[in-house]
Amino acid sequence: MERHGIPPTEKMRGLKCRECGTMYPLEPMNVCSLCFGPLEVDYDYEALRGRVTRQSIAAGPKNLWRYRDLLPIGEVTDPDFGVGFTPLFKAHRLGERLGLSNLYIKNDTANPTWSFKDRVVSVAVAKAIEFGFDTVACASTGNLGNAVAAQAARRGLKCFIFMPADLELPKIVGTLIFRPTLVAVKGNYDAVNRLCAEVSATMNWGFVNINLRSYYSEGSKTLGFEVVEQLGWRVPDHIIVPMASGSLLTKVWKSLKEMERLGLIGEVPTKVHGAQAAGCSPIVTAFKEKAEFVRPVKPNTIVKSLAIGNPADGIYAVRAIRESGGLAEAVTDEEVVDGIKTLAETEGLFTETAGGVTIATVKKLVRQKVIGPDDIVVALITGCGFKTQEVLTDRLEEPMIVEPRLTAFQEQLALRVIS
Numbered sequence: 052m053e054r055h056g057i058p059p060t061e062k063m064r065g066l067k068c069r070e071c072g073t074m075y076p077l078e079p080m081n082v083c084s085l086c087f088g089p090l091e092v093d094y095d096y097e098a099l100r101g102r103v104t105r106q107s108i109a110a111g112p113k114n115l116w117r118y119r120d121l122l123p124i125g126e127v128t129d130p131d132f133g134v135g136f137t138p139l140f141k142a143h144r145l146g147e148r149l150g151l152s153n154l155y156i157k158n159d160t161a162n163p164t165w166s167f168k169d170r171v172v173s174v175a176v177a178k179a180i181e182f183g184f185d186t187v188a189c190a191s192t193g194n195l196g197n198a199v200a201a202q203a204a205r206r207g208l209k210c211f212i213f214m215p216a217d218l219e220l221p222k223i224v225g226t227l228i229f230r231p232t233l234v235a236v237k238g239n240y241d242a243v244n245r246l247c248a249e250v251s252a253t254m255n256w257g258f259v260n261i262n263l264r265s266y267y268s269e270g271s272k273t274l275g276f277e278v279v280e281q282l283g284w285r286v287p288d289h290i291i292v293p294m295a296s297g298s299l300l301t302k303v304w305k306s307l308k309e310m311e312r313l314g315l316i317g318e319v320p321t322k323v324h325g326a327q328a329a330g331c332s333p334i335v336t337a338f339k340e341k342a343e344f345v346r347p348v349k350p351n352t353i354v355k356s357l358a359i360g361n362p363a364d365g366i367y368a369v370r371a372i373r374e375s376g377g378l379a380e381a382v383t384d385e386e387v388v389d390g391i392k393t394l395a396e397t398e399g400l401f402t403e404t405a406g407g408v409t410i411a412t413v414k415k416l417v418r419q420k421v422i423g424p425d426d427i428v429v430a431l432i433t434g435c436g437f438k439t440q441e442v443l444t445d446r447l448e449e450p451m452i453v454e455p456r457l458t459a460f461q462e463q464l465a466l467r468v469i470s
């Protein structure tokens with residue numbers, strides 16, 4: 052397999068402060084020392100133009116590394132783990148139910164630890180190894196912890212995962228199985244994150260969403276690249292993105308603008324819509340209030356994966372939504388469960404609560420006529436329902452319990468309405 056892409060020195064100029072533009076070297080750091088703004092990888096698009104083409108991408112492997120020239124890494128050192136290039140499929144039955152003729156589902160539950168976080172972690176762990184860290188760590192609402200622990204195991208790195216202590220059991224087991232040190236913090240994600248910022252300053256670790264954040268977050272661009280490539284290089288009219296820190300949405304928008312800039316696609320018409328649970332919707336509130344900053348909230352929702360009350364990239368998500376002409380919407384926990392069930396019943400896909408937020412938001416935007424019946428719509432399903440089964444307790448039809456006799460089955464069947 053071809054592993055060599057464009058060398059880092061030719062494609063990246065350094066890290067650049069998003070606020071004041073100060074440049075920094077490509078090191079494990081994420082905050083500007085002058086203004087405390089976040090740092091972002093600065094690519095040399097002139098150097099990339101003409102070298103990154105539809106053909107060069109198509110020649111790459113069928114995983115996220117096909118976009119390696121637009122990622123902040125040197126050589127691809129773990130090409131076969133199977134992250135990315137997840138299915139994009141047309142949702143005929145869900146589309147029919149919602150009155151949409153061109154609805155597509157991007158199924159990112161098909162990643163190794165069943166969420167899109169495998170993408171960001173692939174880039175972060177590659178970077179941690181490049182920087183020579185022997186330990187990786189993260190603050191997580193669940194999915195990130197699963198992904199970091201898995202890839203640390205695979206790469207033989209020591210690993211510390213910090214999570215709120217009250218997370219769903221499958222997210223805890225799905226971390227512990229990889230034998231990291233799991234630190235269950237008695238507090239919500241925002242408390243976990245604050246603790247991690249302090250820990251990170253005292254340890255020489257690769258903290259994927261702290262000192263490696265500028266690199267890690269770039270991995271989310273691959274979702275946007277894939278959607279467009281899988282649509283045959285067509286650009287959708289709408290993409291609906293669930294938001295926690297707001298990073299995924301910001302990077303999906305960035306991916307579209309990068310493709311435009313490199314001439315891979317024409318002008319981007321896409322409206323990027325942000326979705327949150329009403330019980331934790333600081334980004335939606337900031338968008339609706341046309342605010343210039345995001346006011347932190349205390350989360351209270353069943354959607355634990357999105358329960359970040361003080362979102363690190365919130366204001367950048369607001370700006371990306373505005374720039375794209377999209378909207379931000381919040382949906383209730385009831386609507387989330389309904390979204391999970393609707394997707395499962397119509398498309399055979401079991402999403403976690405974050406995907407329920409996405410589907411409920413699509414429904415809402417259709418009702419509001421923001422999305423038209425023939426628009427090309429892509430809904431991002433970013434995590435798997437087997438991790439959040441507890442929200443469905445008492446919300447599914449009871450099984451038919453029968454003695455192992457045909458007559459017993461027939462008696463029970465007669466009592467049921469089968470739809």
Ligand SMILES: Cc1ncc(COP(=O)(O)O)c(C=O)c1O
Nearest residue numbers: 194295296297298299356433434
């Ligand atoms: C399943 C799922 N979808 C979406 C998100 C949102 O990601 P971001 O923090 O980049 O906004 C998360 C974050 O944890 C998640 O777990």
Ligand SMILES: [Zn+2]
Nearest residue numbers: 068071083086
């Ligand atoms: Zn700055």
